[in-house]
Amino acid sequence: MRQRLRTLFVLTAAVGxxxxxxxxxxGPALTVVIAEYSKDHTRAFxxxxxxxxxxxxxxxxxxxxxxxxxxxxxVSTMIQNNQPPDVLNLNSFSSYARDGLLYPADxxxxxxxxxxxxxxxxxxxxxxxKLYGLPILSSARAFFYNRELFERAGIAAPPKTWDxxxxxxxxxxxxxxxxxGYALPLGPExxxxxxxxxxxxxxxxxxxxxxxxINSEPNVRTLGFxxxxxxxxRVTQVNPGRTNRTDGAFQLFKDGKVGMVMGFSPLAKxxxxxxxxxxGVAEMxxxxxxxxxLGVEDYLMAFKKKDNRExxxxxxxxxxxxxxxxxxxxxxxxxxxxKSGLERMRANAALTPYLDALPNARLVPTTDPAWDRxxxxxxxxxxLAVQPGGNPKEVLDQxxxxxxxxxxxx
Amino acid sequence: xxxxRWRALLWLGPSLLLIAGVVFYPAxxxxxxxxxxxxxxxxxxxxxxxxxxxxxLEQPALSTVLVNTATWVTAVVxxxxxxxxxxxxxxxxxxxxxxxxxxxxxVPWAASLIMTSKLFVWIxxxxxxxxxxxxxxxxxxxxxxxxxxxxxxxxxxMIAVGIFVSLPFTxxxxxAGLAGIPGEVYEAARVDGASxxxxxxxxxxxxxxxxxxxxVVLNVIYVFNSFPIVWxxxxxxxxxxxxxxxxxMYKIAFKSALRDVGLAAALxxxxxxxxxxxxxxxxxxxxxxxxxxxxxxx
Numbered sequence: 001m002r003q004r005l006r007t008l009f010v011l012t013a014a015v016g017x018x019x020x021x022x023x024x025x026x027g028p029a030l031t032v033v034i035a036e037y038s039k040d041h042t043r044a045f046x047x048x049x050x051x052x053x054x055x056x057x058x059x060x061x062x063x064x065x066x067x068x069x070x071x072x073x074x075v076s077t078m079i080q081n082n083q084p085p086d087v088l089n090l091n092s093f094s095s096y097a098r099d100g101l102l103y104p105a106d107x108x109x110x111x112x113x114x115x116x117x118x119x120x121x122x123x124x125x126x127x128x129x130k131l132y133g134l135p136i137l138s139s140a141r142a143f144f145y146n147r148e149l150f151e152r153a154g155i156a157a158p159p160k161t162w163d164x165x166x167x168x169x170x171x172x173x174x175x176x177x178x179x180x181g182y183a184l185p186l187g188p189e190x191x192x193x194x195x196x197x198x199x200x201x202x203x204x205x206x207x208x209x210x211x212x213x214i215n216s217e218p219n220v221r222t223l224g225f226x227x228x229x230x231x232x233x234r235v236t237q238v239n240p241g242r243t244n245r246t247d248g249a250f251q252l253f254k255d256g257k258v259g260m261v262m263g264f265s266p267l268a269k270x271x272x273x274x275x276x277x278x279x280g281v282a283e284m285x286x287x288x289x290x291x292x293x294l295g296v297e298d299y300l301m302a303f304k305k306k307d308n309r310e311x312x313x314x315x316x317x318x319x320x321x322x323x324x325x326x327x328x329x330x331x332x333x334x335x336x337x338x339k340s341g342l343e344r345m346r347a348n349a350a351l352t353p354y355l356d357a358l359p360n361a362r363l364v365p366t367t368d369p370a371w372d373r374x375x376x377x378x379x380x381x382x383x384l385a386v387q388p389g390g391n392p393k394e395v396l397d398q399x400x401x402x403x404x405x406x407x408x409x410x
Numbered sequence: 411x412x413x414x415r416w417r418a419l420l421w422l423g424p425s426l427l428l429i430a431g432v433v434f435y436p437a438x439x440x441x442x443x444x445x446x447x448x449x450x451x452x453x454x455x456x457x458x459x460x461x462x463x464x465x466x467l468e469q470p471a472l473s474t475v476l477v478n479t480a481t482w483v484t485a486v487v488x489x490x491x492x493x494x495x496x497x498x499x500x501x502x503x504x505x506x507x508x509x510x511x512x513x514x515x516x517v518p519w520a521a522s523l524i525m526t527s528k529l530f531v532w533i534x535x536x537x538x539x540x541x542x543x544x545x546x547x548x549x550x551x552x553x554x555x556x557x558x559x560x561x562x563x564x565x566x567x568m569i570a571v572g573i574f575v576s577l578p579f580t581x582x583x584x585x586a587g588l589a590g591i592p593g594e595v596y597e598a599a600r601v602d603g604a605s606x607x608x609x610x611x612x613x614x615x616x617x618x619x620x621x622x623x624x625x626v627v628l629n630v631i632y633v634f635n636s637f638p639i640v641w642x643x644x645x646x647x648x649x650x651x652x653x654x655x656x657x658x659m660y661k662i663a664f665k666s667a668l669r670d671v672g673l674a675a676a677l678x679x680x681x682x683x684x685x686x687x688x689x690x691x692x693x694x695x696x697x698x699x700x701x702x703x704x705x706x707x708x
Contacts, residue, residue, distance in 0.1 A: 072664045072665075073660075073663070073664045075451075075452070076451065076452030076663070076664065076671060077452065078452075079451055079452035079453055080443070080448065080452045080453075080454065080671060095449065095450045095451045096451050098449075099449050099451050099453045101451065101453065178537065186648075187645075187646040187647070187648065188645065188646070188647075188648055188665070189645075189646075191648075237536075237537070238536050238537075238556045238559065239536075239556050239559035239560075241648060242556075242558075242559040242646045242647050242648065243559075243646060244645065244646050247531070248646065251538075252537060255537075255538075257537065369450070372450050372669065373450065373667045373668075373669055374667070376665060376666055376667045376669060377666070377667035379648075379665075380648050380649055380661075380665070380666050380667065381648055381649060382648070383647075383648035384648050384649060402667055406667065
């Protein structure tokens, strides 16, 4: 009998504890999901912001910092289980807007905040004419070159045209057996970014009007040019279609083995910290009258949930206070998305080339829900075109067919 | 009688709950997902019956992935078991420093799979890798090989890592099996004048069979389900040319243009069925249930 009582007691306690544990999660806490931009700064900033928010009378914040590799999966799981976050940070938004999951910006940020967004980024967050994807931060690519290698190869200035680029790459490549002219990352990690820059500077684009134009004639020419870099001129690293950006192209550049690479401000930050490579930053080599670079905009979005609008609005307005947003963007080494932020960051001379490039930067078509599939398709397949024996036209034709199908499907 | 049954249930309760929660519920959820249509965002858009299974069969990459999976599992498990048999035999002998060697063998097992895989990514690297450096400096290779980027070498490179991390567990299972064989049978074999090889073949191996069975079945399951090695070593390669069923499933759900949770769930169900089938077929061929070699069951 005594034993049975004890068992009963243990079980009751266990059930009680389990209930307590469950109850904590279902409170009115605000769930905020943020991608991890860096180990050092992301959590520190958002933790601090969350505390500030709660101190100002907001609810408790359930802050989740998730690394880029698994954020798509975790967010998808949350939505499958009908437990979306209140605020989400991601590099895409239009599929969520299409699925009717989001508040339009007017519902969740004050007019002041809204008017402060730089025009290009406010446009980049629109779905069917309404702003859903609030710009959280931006970055712009720039052309990085290794000054020491350029000097050794007798190159006076970074190349401006594609012909000059090929000549320069050949000279650098010829320096030494382990030296690479241009590091071309067309592996799955970020191939769409590298490809966008070359595509635009070759005179092509993702879309013509509202229709996808991935296999346009200039694009086929550009991809052929990249394949030639790899297989005819042999001025890239080994297997460029199978090289990722972070641990491939950037790593080689940081190690001083590469003449040229498409970088961005966080790479500059790392290079400065390591102090090993003397580098210069220039505009992209181009076939166009004016060099075009890629701007990348990441988003904050607010999920429609019962009774969460006021709490979400308070949180977003707190983030967009000029002090807060600028503090974080500066810490992470990215670029501003607001007019006030742009002014404040002008003070930093090192950022001038990127800030100058920002107004002319072009964005990938994140406003089209089909982009979420097109991007993955390009990441997974464009590398095949620059492998020995690869066929650029075939690869682009297939990507175009898939894009058209994705646009037609819901 | 009834009271006793109640009490048993009380004691079994927590573990039954646990099994229901972590085995049964996910299985049901998986099957349910496989019958649904999902948006790119993960939003459920209604039921589609078995359409996902039909679409799975139409995927052009499926046959490549199936062949990859078969190669991956047979090669890793086969070589692992063969090498482990030798290693276990060695570690079963008494020699100075045996404890140290036994401990050392645990290391690859204790390390996180992701970390081990990342380490091998750098070992295999074309520009920085130790392997190329070693092979070129001793003259085996005249120029480096892109182990993880060359279609001819990717699978082999992954299999080598798979074997490396599977050896400890397998060796320990077999070592335990060896320790369980009584000394008298060897004495008897010696008295009968059996050679070392004959003793091994006719005494050790049959008596080792239960341990061997455990080693093979568990390894087939682990290796089939192994995600980190293939994912990490193959992450630079476009398309599905070197994926196994597990990484293929992940790519279908989150990393390819398909981006389809329902289709991935269908593949998940197929994976479970495949692994059950493989284990069942293995047990059948070694006649596990109908009077396996008597010695093996001793």
